[in-house]
Amino acid sequence: MGKKKKTKTEINFKTAYELWQERQNIKRLETKTPIDELIGGGIEEGEVVEFYGEYGSGKTQTALTLATRVAGELGEDVVFIDCESTFKPERVVEIAKARGLDPEKTLQKIYLIQPITVEEQMEALDQIPKNVKPKLLVVDGVTTLFREEYVGRGELAERQGLLRRFLRKLLTYVRENKIYGVITNQVYGNPESSPFLPLELRELAVGGHSLYHTIDNRIFIRKAQRGTRIARLVDSSRYPPAERPFMITDKGIEPIEK
Ligand code: ATP
Numbered sequence: 001m002g003k004k005k006k007t008k009t010e011i012n013f014k015t016a017y018e019l020w021q022e023r024q025n026i027k028r029l030e031t032k033t034p035i036d037e038l039i040g041g042g043i044e045e046g047e048v049v050e051f052y053g054e055y056g057s058g059k060t061q062t063a064l065t066l067a068t069r070v071a072g073e074l075g076e077d078v079v080f081i082d083c084e085s086t087f088k089p090e091r092v093v094e095i096a097k098a099r100g101l102d103p104e105k106t107l108q109k110i111y112l113i114q115p116i117t118v119e120e121q122m123e124a125l126d127q128i129p130k131n132v133k134p135k136l137l138v139v140d141g142v143t144t145l146f147r148e149e150y151v152g153r154g155e156l157a158e159r160q161g162l163l164r165r166f167l168r169k170l171l172t173y174v175r176e177n178k179i180y181g182v183i184t185n186q187v188y189g190n191p192e193s194s195p196f197l198p199l200e201l202r203e204l205a206v207g208g209h210s211l212y213h214t215i216d217n218r219i220f221i222r223k224a225q226r227g228t229r230i231a232r233l234v235d236s237s238r239y240p241p242a243e244r245p246f247m248i249t250d251k252g253i254e255p256i257e258k
């Protein structure tokens with residue numbers, strides 16, 4: 001009754017200087033692609049980068065290039081959650097060979113999950129085998145299954161909530177394990193949608209305002225002249241807006257030769 005309620009939550013303040021010092025030691029994945037120039041030299045540990053754009057823009061090719069780099073060149077585990085069931089090992093073999101890497105060793109380091117329901121996608125992160133220690137986690141087509149399963153307007157709120165939960169789970173996993181996160185997301189020509197909206201509002205009904213501004217680096221990919229592509233960093237909290245062209249070749253994604 002007269003007892004004072006004791007909180008279990010301890011709040012630890014630190015100075016911005018301490019945080020700055022901690023951040024000096026953060027490692028980056030140099031992707032060795034034009035993407036690096038957009039995001040300060042590469043993807044930071046604990047960070048999720050989103051690639052979005054229309055069909056055929058090069059999102060999956062980008063993801064495969066990064067997976068090959070981490071698995072084949074760095075020799076680290078990759079978990080690839082392929083929500084569109086479009087993953088082709090042959091393409092990884094091609095990219096690995098063109099880069100002088102061992103294709104079989106590369107494939108052996110890529111752990112593939114192909115969920116076919118939202119439920120499976122939600123569970124995938126929880127069920128990564130203990131012996132797999134991914135340094136890169138890819139979710140290709142992060143909203144695809146959500147779109148398929150929650151079709152009607154009446155279901156939008158539920159879909160948005162579940163998607164947000166998945167994303168939060170993903171961010172926590174990437175942060176806690178200090179790994180690199182990559183998600184891809186297709187943009188459809190929905191009149192209410194705009195590629196400039198945050199992920200959870202794009203394509204999803206307006207309303208139920210975003211909790212989700214946590215995906216810091218969003219890179220929009222579009223098709224350009226003569227089969228080239230342009231990657232554009234959109235609304236980053238740290239880096240200036242910028243664009244870099246690239247092309248898709250046997251090596252995956254590459255700078256455009258001068
Ligand atoms: P979606 O939203 O449909 O999944 P996406 O953005 O993932 O699209 P990608 O699969 O990454 O699209 O890119 C497809 C494009 O990549 C094709 O248009 C093709 O031109 C190019 N491409 C695929 N394989 C090769 C290859 N081996 N060599 C050169 N270009 C290729």
Ligand code: MG
Nearest residue numbers: 059060084086
């Ligand atoms: Mg794709």
